[in-house]
Amino acid sequence: MDTTHDAGGASSLPQLGRSVTIDRAAEILGVSRRTVYYRISEGVLQTIRTRGGSQRVVVDSLLVTQKH
Numbered sequence: 191m192d193t194t195h196d197a198g199g200a201s202s203l204p205q206l207g208r209s210v211t212i213d214r215a216a217e218i219l220g221v222s223r224r225t226v227y228y229r230i231s232e233g234v235l236q237t238i239r240t241r242g243g244s245q246r247v248v249v250d251s252l253l254v255t256q257k258h
Contacts, residue, residue, distance in 0.1 A: 209238055209246035218252055229255070 210218065215235070216226045226247065229235045236251040 207249065209248050210252070211244075211246060215247035215252055219255060 212223055212226050216223050219226065226235065230237055230245075230247070234251070234255060236248040237245050238248060239245055
């Protein structure tokens with residue numbers, strides 16, 4: 191899946207939706223899946239459930255985590 195988008199000739203930047211998988215969250219933060227689950231249980235990361243029952247990490251909570 192291509193995660194880049196070229197908006198009017200601007201440089202290609204990765205585009206994130208409203209939420210990402212646990213694996214992608216771990217990749218973005220540079221931590222293990224276990225650490226992502228730990229941060230979810232601590233309330234540091236927010237999640238949503240899909241209709242299918244999968245847990246996804248809310249991107250806004252990732253951005254706040256990266257700044258600290």
